[in-house]
Amino acid sequence: MGRNWAKNLRDCPEVKTVGWMDIRPGAPQAAIEELRLSDVPGFDDLQKAIAESRPDFVVDVTAPEAHYSVTLAALAAGIPVLGEKPMADSMERAREMVAASQKAGQLYMVSQSRRYHAGAIALADLVRRHLGPLGILNSDFYLGAHFDGFRHEMKNVLLLDMAIHTFDSARHISGADPVSVYCEEFNPSWSWHKGADSAVALFEMTGGLRYTYRGSWCAEGLSTSWESQWRAHGPGGAAVWDGESAPVAGVVCGKEGLIRESEKITAKLPEKYFGGIAGSLREFLEALSTGRKPQGECHDNIKSLAMAFAAVESAQTGRRVPVRGI
Numbered sequence: 001m002g003r004n005w006a007k008n009l010r011d012c013p014e015v016k017t018v019g020w021m022d023i024r025p026g027a028p029q030a031a032i033e034e035l036r037l038s039d040v041p042g043f044d045d046l047q048k049a050i051a052e053s054r055p056d057f058v059v060d061v062t063a064p065e066a067h068y069s070v071t072l073a074a075l076a077a078g079i080p081v082l083g084e085k086p087m088a089d090s091m092e093r094a095r096e097m098v099a100a101s102q103k104a105g106q107l108y109m110v111s112q113s114r115r116y117h118a119g120a121i122a123l124a125d126l127v128r129r130h131l132g133p134l135g136i137l138n139s140d141f142y143l144g145a146h147f148d149g150f151r152h153e154m155k156n157v158l159l160l161d162m163a164i165h166t167f168d169s170a171r172h173i174s175g176a177d178p179v180s181v182y183c184e185e186f187n188p189s190w191s192w193h194k195g196a197d198s199a200v201a202l203f204e205m206t207g208g209l210r211y212t213y214r215g216s217w218c219a220e221g222l223s224t225s226w227e228s229q230w231r232a233h234g235p236g237g238a239a240v241w242d243g244e245s246a247p248v249a250g251v252v253c254g255k256e257g258l259i260r261e262s263e264k265i266t267a268k269l270p271e272k273y274f275g276g277i278a279g280s281l282r283e284f285l286e287a288l289s290t291g292r293k294p295q296g297e298c299h300d301n302i303k304s305l306a307m308a309f310a311a312v313e314s315a316q317t318g319r320r321v322p323v324r325g326i
């Protein structure tokens with residue numbers, strides 16, 4: 001993902017990369033060479049990298065357990081941070097990171113790249129304009145993923161590494177925040193992951209919305225999109241999104257009969273836009289120059305992280321548990 005970010009930064013005219021740091025010796029040099037970023041110095045020590053390259057901001061694309069130390073070091077040096085999800089590997093650490101951002105008076109934004117997918121933006125817009133406050137929201141995520149790296153060993157790999165995206169999207173689409181969750185985590189008999197790679201969860205959200213999540217990272221064949229498949233219901237009707245094409249709404253227009261008539265509305269997707277991490281980079285830069293609070297700002301993003309950790313706690317205790325952010 002560090003390489004993806006390096007390309008994203010290279011392709012943004014407002015940004016110049018002034019250093020690449022990784023604790024694995026030789027890793028920055030190998031990536032710099034591969035991506036032909038010959039004028040970018042490589043470092044294996046963060047303090048040295050900050051002191052010598054004096055960046056205006058740090059992009060933290062390290063493994064989840066390193067987000068805490070990297071982000072705290074940058075914030076302590078008075079440097080804003082755009083970090084990868086999940087914010088941290090525990091709620092305690094995440095709360096410390098939010099407090100550090102506050103203390104330093106510097107922006108810490110978590111890049112939730114799926115918020116910048118044109119279909120997700122269009123679905124959130126359909127909900128707001130036609131459906132009204134949602135009462136029902138469902139998402140399905142079924143993909144078989146054979147990873148190298150930290151995910152192979154990671155506990156709760158689906159909930160903490162992937163479902164965090166989908167949970168955050170549920171907040172984006174509905175505009176609601178989490179209240180409580182009941183969740184079961186499991187590994188199907190053929191699973192190849194050490195940590196739990198499948199889960200079902202039922203969230204109560206503000207306004208009484210019930211959001212159901214079903215997902216698996218060892219479900220091969222007939223995959224869903226990485227964005228998940230969605231169904232939303234509100235007083236104005238329903239909307240569905242397959243995670244790829246334009247979302248569709250059925251807006252109730254009939255006033256009588258057993259089944260009321262509804263009008264089909266297909267969302268229009270923009271032809272040109274900055275999607276994924278290019279979108280989060282643009283929003284971060286805009287926030288730095290205007291002071292406007294971006295999506296993913298740590299005080300808000302911690303609510304999505306809290307959904308993932310509360311789901312893990314529910315799966316471990318077998319109980320419905322409250323979801324608390326800060």
Ligand SMILES: NC(=O)c1ccc[n+]([C@@H]2O[C@H](COP(=O)([O-])OP(=O)(O)OC[C@H]3O[C@@H](n4cnc5c(N)ncnc54)[C@H](O)[C@@H]3O)[C@@H](O)[C@H]2O)c1
Pocket residue numbers: 001002021022023024027061062063064066069070084085086111112113149150161
């Ligand atoms: N938004 C997305 O769609 C998306 C996709 C993939 C990964 N990610 C996120 O990006 C992050 C990285 O994922 P990845 O797949 O590239 O992981 P990876 O394991 O392939 O790479 C992580 C890198 O971090 C380095 N690292 C570890 N500790 C460090 C430290 N203290 N200081 C500096 N470098 C350190 C490692 O040496 C390694 O090179 C994770 O948080 C992951 O969840 C996001």
